Amino acid sequence: MNRARFQPQLQIFVCANERAAGSSLGSGCGDRGAVVFAEMKRSVLARGLASSVWVTETKCLGVCPQEGCAIALSHGGGVFERVTVNDARAFVSNLEGPRSC
Numbered sequence: 001m002n003r004a005r006f007q008p009q010l011q012i013f014v015c016a017n018e019r020a021a022g023s024s025l026g027s028g029c030g031d032r033g034a035v036v037f038a039e040m041k042r043s044v045l046a047r048g049l050a051s052s053v054w055v056t057e058t059k060c061l062g063v064c065p066q067e068g069c070a071i072a073l074s075h076g077g078g079v080f081e082r083v084t085v086n087d088a089r090a091f092v093s094n095l096e097g098p099r100s101c
């Protein structure tokens, strides 16, 4: 096993998991997560952070909110639930931008 050549400063995992109808765990983040994922990607690209902040759509993160979606942050940043598009926008706008020397 080799350490990958490229490493993000932050990786954001956004759950867009869909469950089958009638699941006791609810419908999953599904479309709510897909919308948050798209906004995270758009915001990261717009801020020029794509090389340092990676946004990855993923399956269930284990918290299964009934509203919004769940996201997890790399490097021990934690898991968040009930994340909305507005939360995604605010989160990315608060990230540090590229530094100049």
Ligand code: FES
Pocket (backbone or CB within 6 Å): 015, 016, 017, 018, 027, 028, 029, 030, 059, 060, 061, 062, 063, 064, 065, 069, 070
């Ligand atoms: S379905 Fe999204 S956290 Fe479980």
